[in-house]
Amino acid sequence: MIRVLYFSTAKTVVTASEVNQIAAASSVENEKRSITGALAFNGSTFAQVLEGDEAVVDPLMNAIMADPRHTGVREVMRKEIDHREFDGWGMKLVGGLEFDLLLDSMAK
Template sequence: MLSQYLYISTAPTLPREDVDAILATSARNNPARGITGLLLFNGRNFLQLLEGDEGEVSELMQTISADPRHSGVSVIDRRSITARACPTWAMKRVMIAESIETRRDMLERDLPEGLDPEVRKMIVNFAVLN
């Protein structure tokens, strides 16, 4: 059974190099686990979408929750899915434009088309905060 998790967390002092390291680790480890998804970081908070086998994603969420580089891990959406929204993304960093005015347009262009409209709205709403 495929599952999709969307969570947020706080990492106000995390340097860019650590974010890059997280992405590199994800790109290296996720394919073997059958996990795909995307990651947004606004300089203070993460929003990550994970999708894959329920057991694998649940196990990864436990690892993520225990990671000391961030705190306040909160799952804001969890659902069973019939198809992946990000089938080719081991873990894609979706960049957030500096200008709040251009964030929505940039995300609409970069987010996968297969995302559930409700999940898409949560991601866009996160990105336009600041």
């Protein structure tokens, strides 16, 4: 199992409502794939952690990179894990400035 952290920049103005919709839709889809994680957005930058089997996370990362709502997707950390930090969360939406929560998950 792996944990991946990426950052990207929104192409347009993204409202809190839109971020909530993204997180809700991602949660449903991720649960179908046994992917867990967390998403943060500070008004211009997205940060997201994904956890799951590499064979499932990698195709999702490819789809994320192709998503036209953001640009400059940069995978900044990838590591093998033996337990999930966000177990039970298809996609947990964290406060926009809580990037530290995502970064801390990579240190574990």
